[in-house]
Amino acid sequence: MTVALVDCESFYASCERIFRPDLKNKPIVVLSNNDGCVIAFSKEAKKMGISMGVPWFKVKKPFLKQKGQVFSSNFAFYGDMSARVMNILEGFVPKTEVYSIDEAFLDFDTLKQNYDLYDFSCHIRSLIKQWTGIPVRIGIAPNKTLSKIAISEIKRRNIPTSVLYLSNDKEIKNALKNTPVHKIWGVGRRLNEHLTSAGINTALDLTKISPQHIRTKFSIVLERTVRELRGEKCLTIENNIESKKQIIVSRSFGERVSNFETLRPIVSNFAVRAAEKLRSEKQKCSQVSVFVKTSPFNKAKPQHAEIKTIKLFTPTNDTRNILIAAKKGLLSIFRLGYDYAKAGIILNKFSNEKTKQYSLFQDPDEPKENMKFMNYIDQINTQETQIYFASQNTKTWSPMKQNMTSPRYTTNWHELPKVN
DNA sequence: TCTGGGGTCCTAGGACCC
């Protein structure tokens, strides 16, 4: 059994370089919404001490002084580049699982030809670089968890080909010995604390404990991880994309919001967007939650964080129903006297949009659904004209700050790169 | 001044049943 993990190197930073060859070998960081935190950075930026999730305002000055380049996140562009990379992989390997925007697992057992897996991976890597401009690493191993280890070995040892095949016990053992437990896939902050205080410091240490013991002391999740580190295959490659079980739309605000009149239209925007996502999933939901929170970092101000869940009698994906629920929820949690920093909408309890379960106690407030009507609105909204609901904030999506976004080079006609 | 967004899975404990 052989699995490969393809992982794009500093993906967002690499995207920003594609149409900006002048940025080669320059330090680059990409920021989260509101230009709040650093969410991606190039090798050169890492050398300058930039780390994942660090607040931008803390590193801004020295970074810019040393000629660092900074970008607000441009997800339209990154998403499109990701799709191009994934398409290439799917062309070579019949069974692939797109795991995240910058990673995919490949099932090498499904390859018909008897390729040399290492050479084959090097070939794929160079084609992706040539066709998209994105550099990738490829880690090959007996299962998913070990393929993750292979990728971190490529980084740790700085392997020039960016491809590593952990093909025998000796190589695997050596890699495990050099992997601290917190770098294992599935071991986060809490587990790391527990494991290290029990004297388990490396992945190799962890493989020496019996899976049964791990299960009783920790959890079934960690048990699977241990089994995979020992070479068993517990996690499969899922190539049929399962439908979502939850949809979240939330944002931090560029400026604090303390009155209902400002907050309501913002939350309505979230609700409208969430309903659109739900319809594009061909699903309905029967639970709508609304949350608001103040900034946990501002200790001097009074704090308030609350979530309200509204149950719907009949599953729906009609924006009007979701809006009514959102308003009801917001009214019950909003409090005067707080500076809210973030709000959001969560949809849960999905069912297929084609099945219809009528309720014995239909809520008289719920307007009758009209799927045709919502479909018309969706169609119109894909064009330049936009139809809004009365409770929305039509001016901006939310009061968000974002000043350093690159053009949508590959997804918008007006922003194509120009050659002079 | 300034700290992201969107997901999944598992589990403990409450409500309820006989």
Add this chain to the structure above:
DNA sequence: TCTGGGGTCCTAGGACCC
């Protein structure tokens, strides 16, 4: 003094991922 045992289903919240 002293109040069973065994089960299912659901949900909120924790931990983790990128």
